[in-house]
Amino acid sequence: MGISRRTALKVALSGTAVAIARPAGAATVPLVAPADAVGLLYDTTKCIGCKACMVACREANGLQADSAASGGLYHAPVDLNEKTKTVIKLYDDGEHRSFVKAQCMHCVDPACANACMLGAFKKREFGIVTYDVNYCIGCRYCEVACPYGVPKFEWSKAAPKMVKCELCNHRLAQGKQPACTEVCPRQAVIFGKREDLLREAKRRLASNPGGYVQKIYGETDGGGTQCLYISHVPFDKIGLPALSDESTPSLQRTLQHSIYKGFAAPIALYGLLGAVMLRNRRKEGPTS
Amino acid sequence: MNVQAQALGGRLLTKPFRALAALLGIAGLLILYRLVNGLGQVTAMNDGYPWGLWIAFDVVTGTALACGGYSVALLVYILNKGKYHPMVRPAILTSALGYTLAGLGVGLDVGRWWNIWRVPVFFWHWNLNSVLLEVALCIMAYTFVLWIELSPAFLQRAERTGTGSIRRFAVRTRPIVEKGLLWVTVFGILLPTMHQSSLGALMLIAGPRLHPLWNTGWLPLLFLLSCLAMGFAAVVFESVLASWLWRREPEREMLAGLGGAIVPFAVAYVWLRLYDLAMRGQLAALFAFDLYSIMALLEFALTAVAVFILLSDVRRRRLGDLFRAAMLLMLAGSLYRFDTYLVAFTPGAQWSYFPSVTEMLVTLGLIAGELMLYIAIVKVFPILTLEKRHVAYHH
Numbered sequence: 250m251g252i253s254r255r256t257a258l259k260v261a262l263s264g265t266a267v268a269i270a271r272p273a274g275a276a277t278v279p280l281v282a283p284a285d286a287v288g289l290l291y292d293t294t295k296c297i298g299c300k301a302c303m304v305a306c307r308e309a310n311g312l313q314a315d316s317a318a319s320g321g322l323y324h325a326p327v328d329l330n331e332k333t334k335t336v337i338k339l340y341d342d343g344e345h346r347s348f349v350k351a352q353c354m355h356c357v358d359p360a361c362a363n364a365c366m367l368g369a370f371k372k373r374e375f376g377i378v379t380y381d382v383n384y385c386i387g388c389r390y391c392e393v394a395c396p397y398g399v400p401k402f403e404w405s406k407a408a409p410k411m412v413k414c415e416l417c418n419h420r421l422a423q424g425k426q427p428a429c430t431e432v433c434p435r436q437a438v439i440f441g442k443r444e445d446l447l448r449e450a451k452r453r454l455a456s457n458p459g460g461y462v463q464k465i466y467g468e469t470d471g472g473g474t475q476c477l478y479i480s481h482v483p484f485d486k487i488g489l490p491a492l493s494d495e496s497t498p499s500l501q502r503t504l505q506h507s508i509y510k511g512f513a514a515p516i517a518l519y520g521l522l523g524a525v526m527l528r529n530r531r532k533e534g535p536t537s
Numbered sequence: 538m539n540v541q542a543q544a545l546g547g548r549l550l551t552k553p554f555r556a557l558a559a560l561l562g563i564a565g566l567l568i569l570y571r572l573v574n575g576l577g578q579v580t581a582m583n584d585g586y587p588w589g590l591w592i593a594f595d596v597v598t599g600t601a602l603a604c605g606g607y608s609v610a611l612l613v614y615i616l617n618k619g620k621y622h623p624m625v626r627p628a629i630l631t632s633a634l635g636y637t638l639a640g641l642g643v644g645l646d647v648g649r650w651w652n653i654w655r656v657p658v659f660f661w662h663w664n665l666n667s668v669l670l671e672v673a674l675c676i677m678a679y680t681f682v683l684w685i686e687l688s689p690a691f692l693q694r695a696e697r698t699g700t701g702s703i704r705r706f707a708v709r710t711r712p713i714v715e716k717g718l719l720w721v722t723v724f725g726i727l728l729p730t731m732h733q734s735s736l737g738a739l740m741l742i743a744g745p746r747l748h749p750l751w752n753t754g755w756l757p758l759l760f761l762l763s764c765l766a767m768g769f770a771a772v773v774f775e776s777v778l779a780s781w782l783w784r785r786e787p788e789r790e791m792l793a794g795l796g797g798a799i800v801p802f803a804v805a806y807v808w809l810r811l812y813d814l815a816m817r818g819q820l821a822a823l824f825a826f827d828l829y830s831i832m833a834l835l836e837f838a839l840t841a842v843a844v845f846i847l848l849s850d851v852r853r854r855r856l857g858d859l860f861r862a863a864m865l866l867m868l869a870g871s872l873y874r875f876d877t878y879l880v881a882f883t884p885g886a887q888w889s890y891f892p893s894v895t896e897m898l899v900t901l902g903l904i905a906g907e908l909m910l911y912i913a914i915v916k917v918f919p920i921l922t923l924e925k926r927h928v929a930y931h932h
Contacts (some may be wrong), residue, residue, distance in 0.1 A: 328887075330584065364742055366670040367655060367662040384655070384662055387648020390669045392587035394742040398884060401584050402648060404577030411649035492745060501741035502666050504754060508734075509671070515731060522615060523723045529617040530719065 278359045280472055280496060286376035286443040288428065290450055291350050293482060294460060296437035298337055298348040302429035306335045306352075309417055309428035331403045334414040335429055340487045347480065349487040350438055351398045352429070353378060353414035357473035358496035361400055363393035369411070370400070376443070376475050377416045385411060388428030396471055396490055396497045401411070443475050450479050472496025542626055542919040544694065546782060549913060557905040564902020565765035567895050568645060570857040574647065585888020586879070588646075590896050595642030598871045600676065601760075603635020604768030605727040605775070606683060610764070612798060614722060615833060621791060623922040626690060627779075628772045629725075630920050634907045639682055641903060643673075647733040668738050675732035676773055682724045688714055692919045711922065734761040740877050748881035750822055750833045755813045756877070762806040767870035769799045770843075770863040777860045779921065788922075793853040796862060803844050807837060832876050839869035 271513045307314065307324060314324040315332040316391035326333040328351070343469065359378045361370040367384035370391055387409055403409035417427035430440035439446070450465045466484045471492035478489060485491050499517040508514060571579040582589040603626035612622050644650050653664075656673050664670055692714065695707035737760030740747055753759075773795050780787035814820050823830055843865035852858040879890065892900075915921055 263920055309760055318626070346640060347684055360744070363664075363666045364669060366667045367659055370666045380829070383647075384652075384654060384659070385649055386652050387586035387650070388646075388669065389648070390567060390667075390739075390742075393740070398584070401668070402587060404583070405575040406648075407575055466865060486749060488747060497744040498666070498742050498756060501668060501738055503736075504741065504757070505666070505668055506574070506723055510759075514728060518730065519723055519727050520725050523720065526614045526723060529614060532617070535852060536896055 266367035273438035280499075282357045282443050282473060283372075283376040284476060285337045285374070286357075286475050287373065287421075287441065287479060288355055288443045288446055289352070289416075289427070289438055289440055290446040290479070291438045292453065292476045293349060293437075293478070293480040293487065294349045294351065294457075295382065296337070296348040297435055298339065299434065301432045301434065302336050302350065302438060303333070303335055303337060305432040306414075306417075307333075309420060310334055311410075328400060328402055329413075331401045333401075334412065340482060341532050342473040342486070345482040347482040347487055349478075349480075349489075350429075351397075351399075351488065354467065355416060356470075356471060356496070357407060357477035358498060359473065360396060360497040363498035363502060364390040366390070374414060374415075374418070375421065377418050377421075378413075379415045380411055382410050387411075394498065396492060410436045430527060442452070443477075446477055450477055469494045472499065472506075491518065542623070542690070542922050543914045544919050545921060547914060547916055554909060554912060557909045558906035560898075561779070561902045561909065563903060564899045564905070567899050567902070571645065572901075576646075579899070580897075581890055581893040583888060583890065586882070586890035588878060588882075589890055590773050590892035590900055592625060592645040593875050594871075595900055596639045597878055598645075598874045599635050599639045600641065600736070601764040601870055602771050603632045603639070604733065604764045604773040605629075605633030606686070606727060606768070607726065608765050608768030608798075609724050609734075609795075610722060612795075618794075621790065621794065624772060624776070624795070625626055626687070627775065627808070627915075628768075629683060629686050630690075630864045630914060631764060631771065631775060631911065632668050633680070633687050636676065636683055638907045639676065639902050643676075643898075645899065651898050668735050668742070672732045672735045672739060675728050675735070679725070679728040680730065682721055682728060685714070685721050686718065686725055687691065688803035690878065690920055694918050703735050704834060705708050706840075707846055729764070730761065733764040734758065735876070736760050736874075739881070743882055745866050747877075747884055748883060749817070749819050750814070750829050751877045751881040753813050757812075759806060759809060759873075761871045762809065763873055766799050766802040766806060766840075766866055768896045769802070770866035770870075773799075773859055773863040774837065774867060776857055777863070779915075780856075785921075787856060788855060789856070792856070792859055796853040796859050799862075800844060800847050800868060803840055803847075807840055807844075810837075829881065832872070832880050834875065836869050838924040839865045839872065843869065871889075 286511040290465070297498070303326075304324065306312070312334065314331050315326040315330060316323055318327050326336050335350060338349050338351060339348045340349060355376060357376070359370065359372060362368070362372055362378060365371070365384075366386065366388065369381050369383070369385035371377060371381070373379050389402055392398075392402060400411050400413045402411060405483060408506060414434055417425075420427060426440040430438050433439070435446050439449070441449070447465065447468060453459050454463055454465070460481055462480055464484070466478040466480070466489050467476060470489075472495060479486065480487060539843035540668055565581055576582060580591070581590055606625075609621060609624050609628040612618050619720055644653060647653065656670070657677055689711055692707040692711040694704050696711065734757035737758075740756070741752070741756060746754075751790055770808055776787060776792055779785065823833055843862040846852050846858050846862040846865075
C-alpha cells in the first residue's frame with residue numbers, strides 16, 4: 250500500500266508540533282557565565298550624576314558628541330544611540346529619585362548573539378559581547394532581540410554599523426580598565442570579575458539593609474548579566490525590565506533546535522515527500 | 538485531460554502597464570536616495586522599531602501571499618489531486634515573483650547590503666542558533682527553486698520561437714530539467730514548510746517585548762497553517778481577477794475545489810490559536826477591547842467570515858463569493874503578520890512607528906514591478922491555460 254498521502258500531510262504539518270509539544274525534552278543546558286567573566290557593578294546610591302563616565306566613554310571609543318538635544322551646546326544624549334555607548338539618566342517621580350547608568354549588559358546568554366546570522370555579535374574573551382563589522386549585514390535582528398534595547402544602528406549612514414558598549418575591550422587588552430569605571434569619582438560604577446562584583450554587591454546589600462532593594466539585578470535576571478546593578482529604587486522604575494530567570498533567547502533556541510536537531514526532520518521530510526510524489530506519478534502515468 | 542498552457546499574447550505597453558512603470562520609477566529614485574543617505578532619510582524606522590513596513594510587508598507578508606506555489610504543489614503532488622495541475626504554473630509564477638520581490642525588499646532593508654553574499658558563502662561563520670540565518674538561506678534557495686520550476690515555460694517558448702543556438706539549447710535542456718523536476722519540486726514543498734514556520738519563530742526572540750496575544754511557542758505552526766490558507770486564497774484571487782481582466786472563462790469547478798481546500802487550514806489555524814490562548818490563560822486579554830484585543834479579534838473575524846462563505850457548496854461556486862472569501866483570508870493572514878511584527882512588538886512607550894510616505898512608495902513601486910513582470914510573462918510565455926476561451930480580444 251505504501252505511505253498514504255494523508256499520513257504524509259500529517260507528518261508535514263505536525264513536524265513542528267511534535268517538537269513544540271516537548272520542548273522540555275530537548276537539552277536545556279544550564280547557562281553559567283564563563284569562568285573569566287568580567288563586568289560592571291553600578292550602585293545608584295553612590296552615583297551623583299556627574300556624567301564623567303559619558304565623556305570618558307566618548308573619548309575612549311572615538312565617538313562623536315551628541316549635542317542634538319541641547320541645541321549644539323553640550324554632549325547631552327537623551328538615551329543610548331549611534332553616538333552613545335553609555336548614558337546617565339535621571340529617574341524622579343516625586344517619591345523616588347535616582348540616577349541610572351545604561352550600557353550593554355553583557356548577558357550570560359546574549360539575545361543579540363543568538364540572533365546574529367554570521368556571528369558579528371559574539372561572546373568572546375572575558376564573556377564580553379563584541380562586534381565584528383565584517384560579518385554584519387545590517388539586518389538589525391539584534392535590535393529586535395535585545396530586551397534592554399542596547400544595540401543601535403547608524404540610520405543616517407550609507408555604510409552603517411551597529412554601535413554598543415564592548416566593555417572597552419581595547420583598553421582591557423592594554424591592561425587598563427574601562428573608561429567609565431576609571432573616571433568615576435565615587436566608585437558608583439566599578440569594574441571587576443563577575444564573581445568578585447557579586448560578592449561586593451552582596452556585602453553592600455548586607456551592610457545597609459534599609460538602603461537598598463534587597464536584590465542584585467543581573468544575578469539571574471534574563472538568564473544573568475555580567476553588568477550588575479544595586480539600587481535604592483525598584484529596578485523596573487529605573488528602566489531595568491522585569492525578566493524571568495530563563496534567558497530571553499532560550500525558548501526560541503530550544504524550539505529551533507528540537508525541530509532541526511541534526512537536520513534529521515528536514516531530511517526525513519524530503520525523503521517522505523519525494524516517495525509520495527514518485528508513487529503518485531507512477532499511479533498517474535507520465536504527465537507533463 | 539492534458540490541457541496546454543498558452544501565452545496570452547496582446548500588446549504589452551498598455552496604459553495601466555505604463556502607470557505601473559511610473560510607480561516603479563519613483564521607487565527607483567527613492568531607492569537611489571536611500572543608498573546614498575541611509576535608511577533613516579527614507580523610512581520611519583528607528584532603534585525602537587528596527588523593522589518596519591519593508592520587512593513586515595515585503596518579506597513576511599509578501600512571501601506568505603506568494604505561497605500559492607507551495608499550497609498548490611502540496612495539493613497536486615502530495616495529495617495527488619491531478620485535476621488541479623493547470624493551476625500549478627500560474628501559482629509558481631506568482632510565487633517566484635513574490636519571493637523575488639521579498640529578496641529585493643531585504644536587499645533594500647539591510648544596512649550593509651553589499652555583504653549579503655557572505656550569508657550563503659561564509660558557512661564556517663554560520664550561527665546555527667540564528668533563526669534568521671535559516672530563514673535567509675531557505676528563502677534564497679526557494680527563490681532559486683521556483684525559477685527552476687518555472688523554467689520549462691521559458692524553454693517551451695524558446696523551442697517554438699527561438700532561433701539557432703537558443704533553440705538548440707532549449708531543445709536539449711528541457712528534457713533534462715523536466716526529468717529532474719520532481720526532486721526540485723520536493724524542495725519546493727520542503728523549503729516553504731521550513732521558512733514559513735520559522736518566520737513565526739523569528740519573533741519569539743523578542744520575548745517579553747512581544748504582546749502575550751501573539752507570543753506563543755505555537756507561532757511556527759500558526760504561521761505555517763495561515764500561509765497555506767493564504768496561498769490557496771491568493772491563487773483563487775488571481776485566477777478570478779485574471780479571468781475578469783482578460784475576459785476568460787474561469788475554471789469554476791477547480792476554483793470551487795480550491796476554495797474548499799482552504800477550509801481545513803483556516804479552521805485548524807483558528808482552533809489552534811484559541812486553544813493556545815485558553816491554555817495560556819489569555820482569553821481575557823482577547824476580550825479586553827484595547828488596541829491589541831481589537832486587532833486580534835479582527836484577525837479572527839476576517840477568517841471566520843471567509844470560512845463561513847467557503848463552507849457552503851453553493852457559495853463556493855459563485856465567483857463573487859469566492860473572490861470575497863479569498864480577499865478576506867489574504868487580509869486576515871496579512872494582518873496576523875503585521876500584528877506579530879509591528880503591533881505586538883512593544884519596545885517601550887518612548888518609541889513609535891508608522892511607515893513614512895517614501896517608505897510606502899518604495900513598497901508600492903516594488904509591487905508595481907512585480908505586476909509588470911507578471912503581465913509581461915503571461916503575455917509572452919505559456920503560463921495560463923486558455924482552453925475555454927470564449928471571447929476574442931476586441932481592440
